[in-house]
Amino acid sequence: MSREQVSVLSGGNVKIDLLSFSEKLNSLYKSEEIVDAFKSEVSKLSFFLDAEIFSLDDKTSECKPINKSCNQKLFYYVKNFLKNGILDWVAESKNPKFLPWDVDNAASTSGLSCLVVPIFSNNRFSGVLAALTNLKYLSEDSFEYRTLFTILNQSFAKLEFVRLRDELNKTYSEYQILQSKLFNDFKFAAIGELTSKSIEEIGSPLQVIMSYSDLLQKENPDLDEEATEFIRSQVHTIKEILDRLGNFINNSDSKPKLYSCSVNTAINDFYKVIEHSLRADSCECVLDLEENIPSILSNYNSLKQIFMNSFSLINPLRGTGGGIIIQSRYSSETIIVKMLFTDTIDSVSKEDKDFGLNILKHLMDKHEGEMRFSSDAGTGTNLIFSFPLKRKMRE
Numbered sequence: 001m002s003r004e005q006v007s008v009l010s011g012g013n014v015k016i017d018l019l020s021f022s023e024k025l026n027s028l029y030k031s032e033e034i035v036d037a038f039k040s041e042v043s044k045l046s047f048f049l050d051a052e053i054f055s056l057d058d059k060t061s062e063c064k065p066i067n068k069s070c071n072q073k074l075f076y077y078v079k080n081f082l083k084n085g086i087l088d089w090v091a092e093s094k095n096p097k098f099l100p101w102d103v104d105n106a107a108s109t110s111g112l113s114c115l116v117v118p119i120f121s122n123n124r125f126s127g128v129l130a131a132l133t134n135l136k137y138l139s140e141d142s143f144e145y146r147t148l149f150t151i152l153n154q155s156f157a158k159l160e161f162v163r164l165r166d167e168l169n170k171t172y173s174e175y176q177i178l179q180s181k182l183f184n185d186f187k188f189a190a191i192g193e194l195t196s197k198s199i200e201e202i203g204s205p206l207q208v209i210m211s212y213s214d215l216l217q218k219e220n221p222d223l224d225e226e227a228t229e230f231i232r233s234q235v236h237t238i239k240e241i242l243d244r245l246g247n248f249i250n251n252s253d254s255k256p257k258l259y260s261c262s263v264n265t266a267i268n269d270f271y272k273v274i275e276h277s278l279r280a281d282s283c284e285c286v287l288d289l290e291e292n293i294p295s296i297l298s299n300y301n302s303l304k305q306i307f308m309n310s311f312s313l314i315n316p317l318r319g320t321g322g323g324i325i326i327q328s329r330y331s332s333e334t335i336i337v338k339m340l341f342t343d344t345i346d347s348v349s350k351e352d353k354d355f356g357l358n359i360l361k362h363l364m365d366k367h368e369g370e371m372r373f374s375s376d377a378g379t380g381t382n383l384i385f386s387f388p389l390k391r392k393m394r395e
Contacts (some may be wrong), residue, residue: 018150025158034162035067038155042131045144049112051131053119053156054078055163063087063128066159074130077103077114091118091125098136117149119156127156175276199242206235206242260295263328263335263387266303271326274311284323293330296387298367306363307339310383313356314341333389341381 021041028034035053042048052074054063063078081087081099090097101112113136117129129152138145213231216223271287278285307326325340345353357373360383364371367387375381 018147018154021151022154025154028158029162029165031066031159031162032068034155034158038151041151042148045148047133047135047144049132049134050074051129052078053127053129053152053159055127055159056125073103074114074132077101078116078128078130081116087116087118087128090116090128094118094120096138098133098138101132117152119152121156121160126160172276202238202242206239210235258297258299261298261300261303262293262295263303263337264289264291264293266300267307267326267328267337269300270304270307270311273308278324286323286325288325288327290327290329293328293335294389296335296367296389298387302363302366306360306385309356309359309363310339313353313360314339314343314345314381314383335387335389337385337387339383339385341383343380344377345375345381 021037024037025034028037038053039051042051050071052070053066054075055066056063065075078087081090086099096115096117098113098115101110101114112132112134115129115131115133115135115138117131118125119127119129121127210232213228213235217225217228267287267289271285274285277283322342324342325338327336327338327340329336329338357371360371360373364385369388370386372384372386373382
């Protein structure tokens with residue numbers, strides 16, 4: 001088709017309603033549907049026989065067809081161009097190119113060309129349009145050229161939106177997995193510390209039982225020796241189980257080192273973890289942190305365990321609405337952190353409540369601090385933690 005013929009075609013033989021096309025794109029949210037809409041619209045420009053949009057993978061630098069039912073000859077053609085450096089040349093020129101359609105012998109004698117258009121997004125080479133055509137030239141001032149690029153730019157912008165949305169959803173899913181893992185790590189660490197203390201507490205009465213069994217045997221020679229031996233053997237069995245459990249805990253997680261920590265920094269880090277979940281459930285969280293308060297001797301993981309276990313115990317995400325206020329204050333050589341929940345702990349079973357409070361008490365014991373707890377329908381749930389500035393340097 002000659003330049004003159006294109007000029008005649010641009011005089012009114014083709015009618016494309018760009019507003020309707022834009023409205024149609026706005027209603028589509030799948031990449032393949034967007035490409036199909038583009039191909040349907042561009043087919044109204046009669047000199048286009050087929051067209052495909054390819055995206056450029058940033059990591060592998062490969063051109064991949066967006067449409068799964070892509071024209072395989074066009075795909076093969078573009079892959080060869082990429083391999084031979086022709087696409088790089090087209091991208092550097094930043095202009096569309098008419099290239100010979102010589103993908104096979106039949107194509108070489110067809111008289112067709114392949115229009116290759118580099119696509120840029122935020123000044124970055126992001127993809128390419130490959131279109132079969134019977135043209136050898138297209139004026140930048142022509143109706144067809146302007147229409148093609150308007151449709152292409154609209155379509156690729158929507159494709160980029162869908163791609164970014166999918167990446168955001170994927171990132172959010174990964175974030176939720178990591179958030180869940182972090183929560184479980186904190187909980188398991190707290191359980192490990194509580195178990196370690198329990199082993200110590202169980203060991204003392206076991207030693208008493210062993211001593212009394214020996215004493216009973218000495219003071220009562222007529223006592224059945226087999227019975228006292230049975231008691232001793234059972235105590236030894238329990239001690240072996242406790243030793244194995246203790247070794248597992250000690251090998252699984254070394255005790256944390258102590259260093260100077262900002263309570264406010266730990267609270268802000270904790271808030272970042274729960275922020276999205278709170279917003280999703282319309283649960284408001286207010287941070288009321290006193291500035292320039294002194295640091296305490298601790299480690300950030302231990303502080304985050306306290307806040308995460310408090311949040312898990314009350315679980316304000318059971319329903320929608322509600323709120324949390326987290327305060328920090330400095331008074332009398334003590335840092336005081338208050339976690340005030342509008343929710344009560346009524347729906348939590350007594351066993352779970354006692355277990356959760358024991359974990360928190362044990363964590364505060366490690367800080368040589370104190371914990372106070374109250375919960376009622378009128379005031380909600382209050383957890384108050386007191387961290388002394390001075391404590392022993394021990395692991």
